[in-house]
Amino acid sequence: MSVPDEPRADPATTRLRRVDGDPARASALDPAIAARLRRTADGLVAAVVQRHGSGEVLMMAWMDDEALHRTLTTGRATYWSRSRQEYWVKGATSGHHQYVRSVRLDCDGDTVLVTVEQVGAACHTGAGNCFFDELPVTGTIADPQEDR
16 A cells, blocks of 8 residues: 555645655646746745735735645635745635635746735734835935936
């Protein structure tokens, strides 16, 4: 009898860990999509998350091939937690769900843009989005047309 190399679970499971720790392991992601990805050394691509309709940038997270596959096939935003080393479905524990409307790959293949219907706060702090801490910009150009 053969022993599976990974526990079997519902794709929406938030606490399923990668058994072998190899971020580039086989995934059910369409090979044509996988071939277009340019991953970090950890096997990840950045995922920028945007609110459907308004275009507001909500957050940034990381995906490996399996997280992207789960996002594309379940319609629920699924990410790879670098700190916890596990998959997480946005909202599975917080109730602040992200329902996927579209996923786009950037021209370099190293970032995906995930457009979602956000229910509740997007940020783990409880804020509407993760980009609320504005930094001072002192080197502004008065007329951008002059700089061309």
